[in-house]
Amino acid sequence: MAHDTQSALRVELARAKVNLALHVTGQRPDGYHLLDSLVAFPQIGDRVALEPAAGLELRVEGPFARDIDGPSDSNLILKAVRAFAECAGTPVPKVRLTLTKRLPVASGIGGGSSDAATTLRLLEDYSGNYLPEETLHDLALSLGADVPVCLYPEPQRMRGIGDELAPGPQLPVCGIVLINPKVGVSTPDVFKNMSQRDNPAMPELPGRFNSVVQLTEYLSECRNDMQDAAVSLCPEIGNVLSAFDVDSRIAFSRMSGSGATCYGVCELRDAMDIERQLRTAHPGWWIASGSLS
Incomplete structure (x- = not known):
């Protein structure tokens, strides 16, 4: 993660989530499908930047910015900020988040989920408020089934509805x-x-x-x-x-x-x-x- 101490700007790559394998192993009574998947996070993704501001603000730019539907208040990044503040028991932070949307929207590589997970990591770093691992996992899951796996962008095995995570194998240089x-x-x-x-x-x-x-x-x-x-x-x-x-x-x-x-x-x-x-x-x-x- 790049740090600019003068402007307190924090920038991170919100990596694409790629299912190298995806087995559908069943379906729960509530309709959710059960999965078994090997997930990798290549060095390809959106860019999320966080810096101090007068209030909470979200800017979206980049080649796929216009493909993000709906009012910005329903954006997963803003939901992540508000949910983080609630979990941490702090006021909603006064920050400007700039999302450079480089990944196509709704394309099977978890762009929105990775953006939200990256925002949570940036907020922890910015505020110094590091949530217990289980709390952070539950908070991520409340934002979407794919958000928890994106919290740690490294190879993982994802099971259940996406909520059962285990470290994956070390991948070769490729x-x-x-x-x-x-x-x-x-x-x-x-x-x-x-x-x-x-x-x-x-x-x-x-x-x-x-x-x-x-x-x-x-x-x-x-x-x-x-x-x-x-x-x-x-x-x-x-x-x-x-x-x-x-x-x-x-x-x-x-x-x-x-x-x-x-x-x-x-x-x-x-x-x-x-x-x-x-x-x-x-x-x-x-x-x-x-x-x-």
């Missing part, structure tokens, strides 16, 4: 390319379109993956149980996966979350080149690359 075809896909529609909801859990995870080959061998034994349903609703996802398939430098590709963003794993040295070539070939797609961890 690159990742993310593509979103800029076509929306509704998570409830994807769940409705799934033919089976009681699938097997992920195979046992090792403590670490030493190479891209080891990682891709493991991932090839896993699934994204939402992928087929999403592709049938949004055929453009299939076009994205085909674009990965024809590039021999991509070791493995799959859809993340409920879509429509897909990821391709590659050697770190190839990531930027792959991104550039894909951008030229598909100017209408959102494409980003970086280190997987």
